[in-house]
Structure formats: structure tokens, C-alpha cells
Amino acid sequence: MSTPYPFTAVVGMDDLRLGLLLNAVSPAVGGVLVRGEKGTAKSTAVRALSALLPELAVVAGCRFSCDPVAPDPQCPDGPHETAPGISRPARMVELPVGASEDRLVGALDIERALSEGVKAFEPGLLAGAHRGVLYVDEVNLLHDHLIDLLLDAAAMGASYVEREGVSVRHAARFLLVGTMNPEEGELRPQLLDRFGLTVEVAASREPDQRVEVVRRRLAYDDDPAGFAARWADEETSLRERIVAARALLPQVRLGDAALRQIAATCAAFEVDGMRADIVMARTATALAAWAGRTDVLAEDVRQAALLALPHRRRRNPFDAPGLDEDKLDDTLEEFGGEDENGGGDGDDDTDPDGPDGGGGGGGQPPRNGPDDSSASDGSDSSNDSDTPQEPSSGRDDAPSEAEPEPRPEGEQPQRPGAGEQSAVRASEPFRTKTLSVPGLGEGAAGRRSRARTDHGRTTGSRQPRGSLTKLHLAATVQAAAPHQRARGRSGPGLMIRKDDLRQATREGREGNLVLFVVDASGSMAARRRMSAVKGAVLSLLLDAYQRRDKVGLVTFRRQEAEVALPPTSSVDAAATRLESLPTGGRTPLAAGLLKAHDVLRVERMRDPARRPLLVVVTDGRATGGPDPVALASRAARLHAADGTASVVVDCESGPVRLGLAGSLATDLEGTAITLDELRADSIAGLVRDVQQVSNSHPRRAA
Numbered sequence: 001m002s003t004p005y006p007f008t009a010v011v012g013m014d015d016l017r018l019g020l021l022l023n024a025v026s027p028a029v030g031g032v033l034v035r036g037e038k039g040t041a042k043s044t045a046v047r048a049l050s051a052l053l054p055e056l057a058v059v060a061g062c063r064f065s066c067d068p069v070a071p072d073p074q075c076p077d078g079p080h081e082t083a084p085g086i087s088r089p090a091r092m093v094e095l096p097v098g099a100s101e102d103r104l105v106g107a108l109d110i111e112r113a114l115s116e117g118v119k120a121f122e123p124g125l126l127a128g129a130h131r132g133v134l135y136v137d138e139v140n141l142l143h144d145h146l147i148d149l150l151l152d153a154a155a156m157g158a159s160y161v162e163r164e165g166v167s168v169r170h171a172a173r174f175l176l177v178g179t180m181n182p183e184e185g186e187l188r189p190q191l192l193d194r195f196g197l198t199v200e201v202a203a204s205r206e207p208d209q210r211v212e213v214v215r216r217r218l219a220y221d222d223d224p225a226g227f228a229a230r231w232a233d234e235e236t237s238l239r240e241r242i243v244a245a246r247a248l249l250p251q252v253r254l255g256d257a258a259l260r261q262i263a264a265t266c267a268a269f270e271v272d273g274m275r276a277d278i279v280m281a282r283t284a285t286a287l288a289a290w291a292g293r294t295d296v297l298a299e300d301v302r303q304a305a306l307l308a309l310p311h312r313r314r315r316n317p318f319d320a321p322g323l324d325e326d327k328l329d330d331t332l333e334e335f336g337g338e339d340e341n342g343g344g345d346g347d348d349d350t351d352p353d354g355p356d357g358g359g360g361g362g363g364q365p366p367r368n369g370p371d372d373s374s375a376s377d378g379s380d381s382s383n384d385s386d387t388p389q390e391p392s393s394g395r396d397d398a399p400s401e402a403e404p405e406p407r408p409e410g411e412q413p414q415r416p417g418a419g420e421q422s423a424v425r426a427s428e429p430f431r432t433k434t435l436s437v438p439g440l441g442e443g444a445a446g447r448r449s450r451a452r453t454d455h456g457r458t459t460g461s462r463q464p465r466g467s468l469t470k471l472h473l474a475a476t477v478q479a480a481a482p483h484q485r486a487r488g489r490s491g492p493g494l495m496i497r498k499d500d501l502r503q504a505t506r507e508g509r510e511g512n513l514v515l516f517v518v519d520a521s522g523s524m525a526a527r528r529r530m531s532a533v534k535g536a537v538l539s540l541l542l543d544a545y546q547r548r549d550k551v552g553l554v555t556f557r558r559q560e561a562e563v564a565l566p567p568t569s570s571v572d573a574a575a576t577r578l579e580s581l582p583t584g585g586r587t588p589l590a591a592g593l594l595k596a597h598d599v600l601r602v603e604r605m606r607d608p609a610r611r612p613l614l615v616v617v618t619d620g621r622a623t624g625g626p627d628p629v630a631l632a633s634r635a636a637r638l639h640a641a642d643g644t645a646s647v648v649v650d651c652e653s654g655p656v657r658l659g660l661a662g663s664l665a666t667d668l669e670g671t672a673i674t675l676d677e678l679r680a681d682s683i684a685g686l687v688r689d690v691q692q693v694s695n696s697h698p699r700r701a702a
Helices: 014-025 042-050 101-105 110-115 125-129 144-156 189-194 207-222 224-230 232-251 256-268 275-290 298-308 325-334 473-483 527-546 571-579 589-606 628-641 660-668 690-695
Strands: 032-036 056-059 085-088 092-094 106-108 121-123 133-137 158-163 166-171 175-180 197-201 445-453 457-462 503-510 513-519 550-557 560-568 612-618 645-650 671-674
Touching: 014 032, 014 042, 014 175, 014 197, 014 232, 014 275, 014 298, 032 042, 042 092, 042 133, 042 175, 092 125, 101 106, 101 125, 101 144, 106 158, 106 166, 121 125, 121 166, 125 133, 144 158, 144 189, 197 298, 207 224, 224 232, 232 275, 256 275, 256 298, 256 325, 275 298, 298 325, 513 527, 513 589, 527 571, 527 612, 550 571, 550 589, 560 571, 560 589, 589 612, 589 628, 612 660, 628 660, 645 660, 660 671
Parallel strands: 032 175, 032 197, 092 133, 133 175, 513 550, 513 612, 612 645, 645 671
Antiparallel strands: 056 085, 106 121, 158 166, 445 503, 457 503, 550 560
8 A cells, every 4th residue: 555554543552562662672572463353454563564664874875774884895786885875665575474575585587587698686575675574474384495595584684595596694683563353363483472572462352443444444544645635743752762772772781680580580481592591582682772761671571571481481282371470470570670870760750651551552542442443444354962862783792882981181081971071182193194185286385295386306307388487597598509500599598599499397295185074973982082082183173284285174973974073274273172171871883974074075176286185183983874884985985986184093993993093994995004103202113194095096197
């Protein structure tokens, strides 16, 4: 948009504005991750921040934004010893989720290389973001190969490009801002830790604030320039305050008492590494400068902890972010005290517009209420436990399975009757064997199965189909070389024509749709056994999170199957559904397989490139209706006919085993592994995976 929404006109959302402004004062804080539901003005606030940043002095004509006072001696456009300087606004560069590697880091300028015969470097988005803001909307959906490049640049403050005969290094220090909707999946821990601060945003539930949000948004949409003009004074005041805080920042003193509190807080919340301590120290210093003080107080340390620690204390992706504020206060009080030279955590008078005032300083009018809200930009845009259990038939539950087992300490007793059992807690997760889909796919980037991708290792070349996106230089030269004499070329150099160009083919990894079909019937209802089953599925969910898969959950019990969770990128939602899964009743195995077949049929229409992996967690028993075993076998063969890669996790236990899960795996043309064999460190015999099975079923690997 030509006229950005004014930052000071955003209603509420104090933590979000404060986090952004602290990074504007001190870019060394390390950026901010904004988590929240759709339509909460995350993108609006981030884009509005760029208009508040002070102008930059840059070397005229430098594509890498070198500072004329201290130019980068290794700048590809340098040297700049006598180059004139100019002023320009700070840039906010947006990194699209679907961006290519070349777009991010830059690449060889193909046009100049072919027409002029020179190795010219075309800068990417990292060069454009230097000394500015790099904004990634939906950062949790960013491809893994881009995340790796982003992590390297953020850690080193520079981007190194070694490709296609080009060797370039340029500075890349930027304020990293990401927004995400947690419902669409979580971030990898490596990237999560790179964000200095994190804030949670949600739409206000106060009617008056919601009315004000709508009123301001409509006024802006009707006349963007006029609306911005009405807030110009507040914007100017806030910009001046940022400049003043930046000037004061070098004078702020971080005393030993504050450092002890920071270290004690990080230790108390068991965060990994030392980055949290450093970020907290920088944040507390920026808070003091923002409040117009030169000493860091305990309140600065407390606010810094609330912004810098929630996303670092998560032990796994399914832990909810957040801090125990009572524990935080106790830690700060225990390790509080003054420095030996009298500074530190006293009760000095502070700016009333300081950290508790949020980011709305600089003349924010009193129209904003106390609760969080936003000005949306439009882009974020029956209990059947009393039903009697029917009698077993065929291969139903062994009597010992239905007998109650000793209850773990602290667990609530079960309600008696009808074979219904309450949900049991999952056992501890573990690292699982890698299950993959055979063949070569072309789905979304991930880490599970082999795929043709736009990144990864180069495996060959082909003539381009459509526009050329990745030149295979050696293959292009090889194709053109035999025709040079016929083209009248006798001297040095090479004459290249369009039909000589070759597209590089690359092989990487893709994420799959992992559909879990979990048996929750009476045959699985022994509580210790079901706890182990849930722990195994939770472990597979963790593996799916790490490999960037979509997941879905189908359960079957009593007379029917249900889709407990439609396919989604949010594996923590699947973990939540799994935790509350009740057990008991018959074993409608065929219904579970048929329901999974319907889910996969719909998903193939929605996303044909994403290949499915069916994981059936059962002991293989089937009950209910006439000939339930034969019906389950026919349902399994439907999946085999579709070429769906399948794994059966055999949950059968006891001294006498019927081997029904193995028969089911045969019908699925998949493989069966036991719970013990599912562990990556298992030595319980030879473990077969899906890839090995594909060797005996070449039709499915085609």
C-alpha cells in the first residue's frame, strides 16, 4: 500500500507495539516473532513500524546499503573510500513463503553472463534487508532450505554465496520480524530461538475496543492519506522518541544486580544455551532507554523476561508457550538487591510512558482502551458410555485384556460399566524409526521422502519446460559447444542460443500427509497398553513436526470410525486430540480403514502433489458385523490399489499372539512393525521400513 496504516493508530496490543519499538531502539535485541490468530493486525503493525524508523545514510549507488562513515571493506560494489553518501528511508523487505533460494541470497546474473560474458552478481532479498527490516509473514510455513539460509545470515550478520562460479560475501544485518498463526503449525526450534522476543496477540473481547478498531479501519480505507494526516503529529512524536532512545542507549548501565537477576531467571526457567541471557540483557537495556533512564531496574528485567523467555522454555512443540509469573516474581525478589556502587534495582521515579505503557507512546491519544485489540488489514485475513458392549465374536478381545490393571499413582479411578474407559495419559515420547514414502515425489518441501524439488542436490539436467528457473551451466555449455562452427563462431567465447539452455534437475526431500488410524476399541483398552500406544503415536507426531508433514487422525471404536482431526499442519492439535481419546467397545477395523480412504481421496483432490503415508496403529483384531476380518481385508486392499504407502504398528501383546497385524499389512501391501521396533534405537531384531517393502512391490514405487 502506498500510504501505510499509522503505527500510533493501532488500537491496544501493547506487547506487540512494545516488542517492535524495542527492536527499533536496539536492533541487537534480535527481532520479534508475533504469534496470533488470523485478523489481528499482525501484518499491519509490522508494516507500520518501517515508516517510523529513522532515515539511513548510505553510499550512493551501493546495492548493499553500505554506511558511508564505515563502509564494508568486502562490499561487492566497493571499495567506497571516497563515495558520497545519501539519505533514504529504512527498507522493509518482505520474504514470501514461496520464494526461491536465488531470490533470497542472490545468484549469477544470467543475462549479463550470456550477453557480456562477465560473472555479475544479482543481489537477493538479504542484501536489500541490510540495515533494515526483513519481514516474513507466515514464517512457520517457510521452506526448510530458506530457513537454513536465514539462520546462517542472522547468526553471522553476512551472507555467503558460492554457486554457479560466483563467490560473493556481503553484510546482512537486519531486524528479523515474523508473524504466524499457531493453528497452521509451529516453528522449528532452531528458528524459534533466533527471534529475540515473542509476543502473543488476540482480538479484544471488549465491544468498545472492537468498535474503535472497525471505525478506524473504515476511515483509513475511505481515505488513507487523510487518515494518516490526522495521526501525523503522533507519528512524529513517536519517531522522535525512538531517535532519543537510540541516542541514550549507549549510556544505559546494566548493573551487576540486574545481571544476577537475568542469569537467575534464565536458570530458573531452564532455558537452553546462553542466548536467552544475552537477549534479556539487551532488552532490559533497551527498555531503560525507552523509558528515558540510564539505569536498568528490576521492572525492566521482569518485562524483558516476559518478552524473551516464553518461546525458549518450551521443551517440545506441544508445550504451550508462557511463563509462570509468580515464579518469575519470586526469582527476581530472591536475587534482587543493589549494586555495590549504589545503582541498580531501586525505586527510582520512571517515565509514566515507560515499559508498562506499551508501545503506544509518543502521544498515543487516550482513545485506546486497556485491552488488546487491533486494526485489521484484511490480509491476515453425545456420550454413549451407557451403551452396552456387544458380545465378542470372531477374533475379539482376549479376556485378560479387559481386566483392570493397577492404576498409576495419582490417576483418577475409572467409571465402571459398559466397557468404557476414560482417557489415559500418553507415555513418554521417543525418537522413532524414519518411515518414508517410496518413489520420487514432487510435493511440498519437507524432510521425509525423496522428491524432485527446486533446491537440494543437482542430479542432472533437462530442457526447460516453460521458463528457465535454474540454469545447469555445464550442461548448457556442453549442448552449445558442438554447434559453434556452424554458427560462424571461430574465436574465443561461446555463442548460446535459447535451445541450448538446460534446466538443472534437483533432488531434495518433501513433506508428506501422515494419516494416523488409531484403534481405540476394547481390544486396546488395557490402560498401560493404551498409554504405550499413545506414547508411540505422540512420538510419530513429533517426528512429523520435525519433518514438516501434514497430519490427520482417524480413530475407530464401538460401531464406527470418526475423523478426530482433519489433515492439518498443526501437529500439536493432533497431540491434544490424542491425549483426550477415550477407549472401549468393539473393534470396527474396516470402518477405520474406509474412513481413512475417504479422507485420502479428498486430500488427493485438494493437493495432488502431497503423497500420503498411512500409519495404522492396531493389534489387527476386528469385531462387529458379519465376517469383520474379511471386510477389513477388503478395505485394506482399497488402499493398496491406490498405491498408498502404509505401515501397521502392531500393538498386540501377551504370550499368545495371533499375528493379525501382519496379515493386515500384507493386505495393505505395507509393512508391520512392533512398538519396540518403532524406536530408532531398538535392537529387537531386523526392522523393516516402507522403503524396503517397496522393493518387493515395484508397482507402488512407480
